[in-house]
């Protein structure tokens with residue numbers, strides 16, 4: 001642990017829920033409130049969004065709030081954390097497809113406000129593309145809220161173990177645990193891409209507010225290490241211990257080893 005990193009972790013940063021449903025609804029409500037507050041002030045809101053199993057119920061609830069309780073996404077500008085590389089956006093395993101299926105296809109977000117770090121054959125210079133992704137976030141004043149899941153190896157976004165805390169959006173190699181966890185979705189390990197484009201750790205930690213959602217027993221071990229263990233690039237999520245703007249939203253099972 002570097003000397004200038006201090007653990008700001010305290011019980012206020014922990015939100016524990018009996019069920020995954022309650023935890024997800026809490027997160028959806030936090031996002032909805034922020035969207036509405038900004039809307040009332042005539043402002044847009046910049047959201048950093050995650051994919052994977054964890055946020056599915058959050059998105060389901062946001063869609064419900066849009067359909068039944070007139071929550072509008074007209075002022076939302078979104079940036080997704082990551083996308084596989086290479087992958088076609090119409091591939092049903094792409095995160096572009098995922099976001100359309102679970103959220104964007106059901107709400108009134110302006111399609112031109114959606115950003116997913118997708119690189120296709122039209123993009124000649126990946127580094128330049130990634131820099132433009134970072135610049136776009138900064139030019140909008142940064143992320144107002146970043147939603148995170150956590151990988152069983154401690155990754156946030158696809159910042160795998162060993163990722164520098166000063167990393168920004170870039171092409172990354174996926175860790176064996178990450179690829180193994182995606183195997184059942186892709187049908188076989190060979191089909192899981194070797195690489196992805198991911199926002200960096202530095203991109204994430206600059207968000208004004210960060211909600212890390214972890215659900216289920218399979219996340220309990222990494223949650224215990226990331227929240228209570230050493231702050232180390234080997235567990236990228238451990239950097240969050242140093243930040244005052246982080247809330248860990250956990251169901252009982254994910255929190256079972258830290259109680």
Ligand code: F6R
Nearest residue numbers: 050051052053054149150151157
């Ligand atoms: C996804 C992402 C990843 C996931 C993590 C957990 O955009 O950035 O860090 O949040 O791999 O995935 P699930 O939720 O499927 O367990």
